[in-house]
Amino acid sequence: MKVLRLLMSLALFALVFTQCKKDDFTAGISDPVLKGAKPTGTYTVTVENVSTPYDYFESGVQAIPEGKDSPGPALPGDSYKFSFYAGAQHKLSIATMYGWSNDGFFAFGDMGISLYDEDTPVTGDVTSMLMLWDAGTEENQEPGMDNPHDGANVTDGMIQLMSAVGDGFDYGTVETNLKVTLDYEGNSLFTVTVENLESSKTPVSPIVWVVHFADQNPIFTQREMDYGQGLEDVAETGNPGALSSYLDMHSGYVSPIAPVLWVLHDKKDMPVFTAGAPDYGRGLEILAETGNPGPLYESLTAEGFETGVQATPFGSSENGPIFPGEKYMFSIEGEVGQTLSIATMLGASNDVFFSTGDKGIKLSNGVSEKDITHLVELYDAGTEVNEYPGAKGPEDSEEASIVQLLENVDDGFWWPTAAQVIKVTIKKN
Template sequence: MKALKFTMVAALAVFLFTSCEKDEMMEPETKSGMLPDVVPAKMYTITVENVSVPYHYFEAGAEFGVTGGDAAPPAHPGETITVHFHAGPSHKLSFASMYGASNDWFYAPGDDGIELFPGGTALEGDITSMIYLWDAGTEVDGSTTDEVESNPVGMVSTTEENIQVLLEYNGESMFTLTINVLPGSATPLSPTAWVVHSMDQHPIFMNGELDYGMGLEALAETGNAGPLGEYLEMHSGYVSPVAPVLWAVHAKDEMPIFTNNTADRGEGLELLAETGNPGDLAASLIGMGYHAGAYAVPDGKNSAGPLFPGDTYTFSIDAQPNQYLSIASMLGNSNDIFFAFGDSGIKLNFGNDAQDITDEIMLWDAGTEVNEYPGTKSMDEDEGGVVRLLDDGFMYPDVDKIIKVTIRKSK
């Protein structure tokens, strides 16, 4: 699938930075196209904010289920722990499970996890060699009195014959992790805390550093994966940037960007919905005579880019009385999903007080690329569908949990 790119094409850069009448450092405008000079135009100021919760991780939990034997934790020799999870090419997997016959030892990958799509291909097969035995450094080894220590987390050994760890890719961004406790193992294995995370993160521990105090100690000393799993899950969820905003001012019955239940027109919506770049669509609309443009500079920044949680775009447009406004902006962490009003936009009849119009915004599917589990983006498969309201069977946050849009008349 196309990478998420927010660098504007040269043509768009002209529209973004050469047509404003005010001080560009104060308010970089994006006006393009002509308005009829019959009735004085009104200026409206629009603010778009990414209100997403800035979760640290993608997906997490704790697995207490055991198969084989008496099917009750911990997992004894001949028994298995299985974890199902979703992930995409930008993700790694970390997990931890107590080495039962110890004071505070646990099995885990390296502190930065396991890359799940090395070279762009899903990792599968026996990954036991990627799993190590670690010492949490919280309890004196060999002690029979729970003697506390405060040592850094460190590796005990790089090879073990107690477990076998397998990874299977099930398709549609789902993996299955299987941990077999081998017959003849010297120890049972506790329930497992796990997390899917970004490439540069160390979510459970860091080699050579003290325990974070987020639940690893309880897991490594008692086998209780609950506190660590709950902490990781509480800080995991879907987060998406919001792409630069395409806008167009138009008449009541016009549908400048798309028509519901009709295939993309090939004027630039596909590029916007799949990559976040509104350049081609802005140029197309201006070429057709629309008063249109795009805005791409987050408030307080000097260069174009997407909105991350807490960021805002603020820009102004001119419109004649009784005209309508349409906008479009990619849901960044998706295949071809975008924010927009209905296909005919909304009427511009707002007053001087800022009005929240987020409830007019909907998530639309451009129908140009097959959707995947939200946040994974592991393929680029043409869909050949129609533009429609998003209804792909996956669970997404409500629009008002991702974006907030306000508008007010400026003059």
């Protein structure tokens, strides 16, 4: 993977939302704003990250056992199977009820399991990482189909390993009940199979799953009380509805926006790229793949263009990308009738960038402040094969294609519109 693959795996360490490292976006940039001369009219440009700040990457529920037509528990001999995308920065957490219990559930540790060993996808039997937990919400009774499961509610119980409860009941071992395997399908796609073995002592409920980031406890925290987001329903009744809905509302694609390159030029010029043609080789590839606008700025400066970079988020003293709720603000000095082009990387991508198009937009003198977001679109630089948005798997396949609108690229993935991530306004001072 190129630089951003590594930098994007670090940005979520503080539960920020995607995968960026500030230094890689700003390598070679010494000043917050680099600009040319020729002062005439002054304009203030604001670039905001307006994407939704989701906590988790992807989530879901698998409720239909393999070979069945309708939702239901997996009985001994049945299995659940589900697939998801994930990158090297992601982990997987699941939860499923131990059916013949009061509030027992199978899950990995409270921080889930890693899906990659560095850049190598984890595959094979991961049953040893699964554990049986007690939700601490209901008093335990002897497990079994014919036994009552009407224990009294517990209002101050904590989630802990069933083995630590010491209730004296026989639940069997995880390995005699279930088998969990991970398969890697390529291009960041994993498939999980949860088998309820013939030797199992219990049915299990539909699988709630979530792909999340390091240091997150999306479903529970060991030796703390249930969050109240639906795990109790899973552990006591096998109903995945509340927990899966909660995780779904908090899961989705989020991307940082890299430092912004701007350039003033005549309307006949196309200084950054030409749509439908290969990259010029002047630095757009580096901007689109790593977020660093420095080489492109240097090339444009050498060609005599009035150009600059805004690398410092508003209100910050350090260079870096902007995350949801943050913005860049910078001033340009130009003549009415000149054309402005901007380019900035969509951080959670391989080579996708925002741009005002190859011809840019004309500076006007009639409106004091104008929202120009509708003139900004997402482009594919054509220099690297796309991967699932935000996953950033181990593949690193270069391509020799053309710069084109992202919507024209048939990669089979869902991408946001530019307006779902960015807002750009320009004000004549």
